[in-house]
Amino acid sequence: MRIDILSALPRLLDSYFNESILRRAQQKGLAEVHVHDLRDFSEDKHRRVDDYPFGGGAGMVMSVQPIHKAITALKSERHYDEVIYMSPDGELLDQPLVNRMSSLRNIIILCGHYKGVDERVREHLVTREVSIGDYVLSGGELPAAVLSDALIRLLPGVLGDETSALSDSFQDGLVAPPAYTRPEQYGDWQVPGVLLSGHEARIHEWRLQQSLERTRQRRPGMLKDEK
Numbered sequence: 001m002r003i004d005i006l007s008a009l010p011r012l013l014d015s016y017f018n019e020s021i022l023r024r025a026q027q028k029g030l031a032e033v034h035v036h037d038l039r040d041f042s043e044d045k046h047r048r049v050d051d052y053p054f055g056g057g058a059g060m061v062m063s064v065q066p067i068h069k070a071i072t073a074l075k076s077e078r079h080y081d082e083v084i085y086m087s088p089d090g091e092l093l094d095q096p097l098v099n100r101m102s103s104l105r106n107i108i109i110l111c112g113h114y115k116g117v118d119e120r121v122r123e124h125l126v127t128r129e130v131s132i133g134d135y136v137l138s139g140g141e142l143p144a145a146v147l148s149d150a151l152i153r154l155l156p157g158v159l160g161d162e163t164s165a166l167s168d169s170f171q172d173g174l175v176a177p178p179a180y181t182r183p184e185q186y187g188d189w190q191v192p193g194v195l196l197s198g199h200e201a202r203i204h205e206w207r208l209q210q211s212l213e214r215t216r217q218r219r220p221g222m223l224k225d226e227k
């Protein structure tokens with residue numbers, strides 16, 4: 001999967017994509033992330049990417065021109081499956097949406113800033129709008145990183161243990177069971193005995209019961225959704 005991110009503040013994204021799992025995924029050639037500075041595409045002599053809103057009011061609006069030029073340049077190089085605008089009023093991101101999108105090959109993610117982008121960008125250039133939740137952030141960079149991370153960790157070979165992503169919360173319609181590591185006893189805090197028993201079937205059953213119980217407590221809607 002190749003992800004091209006368009007941002008007015010590209011440095012915000014550097015550290016996130018250059019550490020840990022996301023870096024390894026890129027080093028292994030499983031994912032490519034390219035962050036582009038929208039200012040590089042601005043035809044304004046001060047490299048501006050925003051302007052005052054027509055009709056007045058507070059806040060700046062991101063202009064069509066740099067965004068259009070950046071998207072056109074990328075599209076001249078390869079086909080893109082989606083041009084995604086991160087937006088608080090977009091489709092809410094959840095695991096089923098991430099799963100569906102994880103089979104895409106090339107995507108562009110546009111990060112807004114200020115009051116957002118000129119509506120004509122959304123009408124004519126964007127093919128999908130995604131929100132990471134019903135709250136407003138100051139820019140689309142964190143949302144773009146959230147979406148990219150959720151997608152990349154699903155790509156085959158990215159997580160060391162191939163089954164690991166499948167046992168995460170939401171993947172089987174349940175939240176994850178509790179996990180423990182050494183030591184067996186930390187002060188008075190004990191690891192549940194069944195996990196130390198070596199009895200695979202009992203461990204499996206215990207985890208399933210814990211997942212069900214937690215889902216009932218924390219995400220009852222997920223159980224009701226099941227037909």
Ligand code: SAH
Pocket residue numbers: 085086087088089110111112113114115116117130131132133134135136137138139140141143
């Ligand atoms: N005035 C806009 C908010 C702009 S916030 C409105 O009310 O909808 C500035 C930018 O941050 C947005 O353009 C978007 O790219 C990003 N952003 C903020 N909150 C977000 C969220 N919950 N999900 C996705 N992107 C978000």
